[in-house]
Amino acid sequence: MSIAARAASLGTTVFSEFTALAQKSGAVNLGQGFPDFDGPAEIKEAAIAAIRAGENQYAPGPGSLALRTAISEHAARFYGQSLDPNSMITVTSGATEALFDALLGLVDPGDEVVVFEPFYDSYLAGIEMAGGVVRPVLLRPPDATHETFWFDADELRAAFSPRTKLVLLNTPHNPTGKVFTLAELELIAQLIEEHDALALVDEVYEHLVYAPARHLRFATLPGMHARTLTISSAGKSFSLTGWKIGWAMGPAELRRGVQSVHQFVTFASAAPFQTAVAAALRLPDDYFALVAREFVARRDRLAAALALAGLPTHRCDGAYFLLADISLARDANGAPFADDFAFCRHLTEKIGVAAIPPSAFYTAAHAQAGRGLARFAFCKRDATLDEAGSRLAKLSRATK
């Protein structure tokens, strides 16, 4: 008895592995990115009301019209986009499903996909299941001339070929906290046009952007509307990751690729949560501004605790993760850690704080780039971050 090769090669995600280890060890879980607080009370009430009102059978396959209309209005309010709810939006079970549907719906075997690494781990699985070929472009850590993670323009150019089908982009970026700048997005757009390619842009952290950084919707760059499918999700903007309501939006023909796959993956996502997310997307501008301000405070609180523990972090302009440099950390015998997995296991089991080893977010050829880092999620209550901080103080470090 054996399972299919395509499944056998996938293993278990690093999120499941470290959340299980955190639970077993009684560790504060700063690994998997989920808030330990709930989204707005009125939105939870809206879901309960929808259940009570009998919205308990299948939603329409593409998503309820109420939610598709709210998604369209939200895109008009924040980005000036005009998206027809009927032909340009599909609601999915989280952004993870939207990404999978889009890759299966757009990529033919042998097509090349340009993707910045590190990347959210489902990207690689989706590209491979579609039979696509990954063309990674490395995001390099900040250095004397770059304040944020950056890429080499020539390396990006060289990743394109006549076989390039699409660029898979994530901004704000998990795990680096990078928010792509206008100049960077313009270069990507120019290369997409030159190669007659498409863009699949994961903007799930669109509202988690910290001033002075600004989120730009890639689809609104000149020429990109017709070539771009944008993915987002209620999980991040409303701290409701367990509801798994996401969506894909873009020109009707690209959306047709997503919708065709979606109808046979889940057909429809959870009906009452769709009604509640429609209400969430209509929250006033103040809500979205407050969310960003609250996350800045959490980011700074965790960054300070990590710095005190000898784990300096890279600058984070968006999303809710900090990448820490682990090169000065030492095990109980005063020895440096072999790699990021060894460090994160030690931290979870012995120090009582779970983090994610970022080498899981690179192709095998470049995993080395993640081995000196650990990813910490700051989407946690102050008390959780403070408890993590006091445990982290026990970490041994090199004496310089």
Ligand code: PMP
């Ligand atoms: N894309 C990125 C970059 C993510 O970090 C995540 C999850 N944290 C997702 C997609 C998945 O979103 P969802 O939970 O809505 O499936």
Ligand code: GLN
């Ligand atoms: N995207 C979340 C993270 O990066 C985890 C989602 C998942 O567990 N698949 O932490």
